[in-house]
Amino acid sequence: MVGDMSFENARVLVFGGTGAQGRSIVQGITLARTKRYRVSVLTRNKNSTQAAALASSFPDVQFVEGSYTTEEGLRNAFANQDVVYFSIDSFNVGEPFEYFWTFRAYEIAVQSKLKWFIFAGAGDRYGKLGMDEKYRNSHNIVSSGVYAEMLGILLRPTENEDGFIFQNPVDDDSVMPLLPLEMYGYRLQWALAHPEESIGKMLSAGPFFVTFPEIAAALQQVTGKKAQFKSITTSAWMEAISGHVDPDRRLPRGADPTDPTSFTFRKSFGAWWNIWKEQKEKKIEDMAWADEVYPERPRSLKEWMQTVGYEGKQIVPLYEQS
């Protein structure tokens, strides 16, 4: 599917461009200094608030209306494109359909003569963990880091007169790969400019590999307030978030409670935490590579917190309707 190795002036289709990750992709390739890509976004509704916001920030972006869970939507979207950034929103689509439409989309992309099919993320969800059921979650069947912005949402600390406390079901030495959303865009910008080094490869975007005590220390330095981490059980974490999210609600959103292929939030995020609990390695080489992709990037989590103004609270309105 590679064909011509030059992707200068390529026509790039972005799945999920109206969402958190896809917007970063649109931004990264639209603002590429030396290349001129023609960017299209697949959306189910061109008139949504998110589509309007994207159009006002990036007026040259074209919209293709349709769904990637239909043949017609995929064929229309892939017509006259060179590259697709392929990402299925697993929280909306569900595991069986994510598997099916991922394979089907690849077939239709080949038929549509796309030159490059880029999967979002890297690696797989739990293959390296022996496919043990306790790690199986409803996140993408291809995985990636955790958005650093989640520190203001699911991972956020509580605050009281003594300062901040992060309470999550991992160990003191468990490592989370926190990936600022903007890095998705810089990574794709770099990949399009360096196809020989990117095609057929898994590309990391250099997350910050950090433990929760390190996250707390960074927050303490940024705010001047005491911040600490306490390891809790998964059930205590579920109890703590139950004021915001019903742990027994079904994923994908709107799933029939009797559908055996759906997950409860508890099952999915319990497994998600199991993965991070046992992750103890910092992949330093991924961070070094990211310095080439985005030389001006914040070099530490503390620097990132200062750059985006993170002070233990939400910084971007992700998943408002969730």
Ligand SMILES: NC(=O)c1ccc[n+]([C@@H]2O[C@H](COP(=O)([O-])OP(=O)(O)OC[C@H]3O[C@@H](n4cnc5c(N)ncnc54)[C@H](OP(=O)(O)O)[C@@H]3O)[C@@H](O)[C@H]2O)c1
């Ligand atoms: N949160 C994290 O830390 C994290 C980290 C890595 C990966 N992820 C993964 O990222 C994915 C979610 O992406 P996100 O964070 O960007 O979510 P998001 O902000 O909720 O965006 C979801 C996007 O999916 C599009 N979409 C949903 N169903 C569609 C369909 N049938 N056809 C076409 N487009 C459809 C939506 O487009 P329209 O509404 O415009 O149609 C929207 O742009 C999930 O699969 C999750 O596993 C999350």
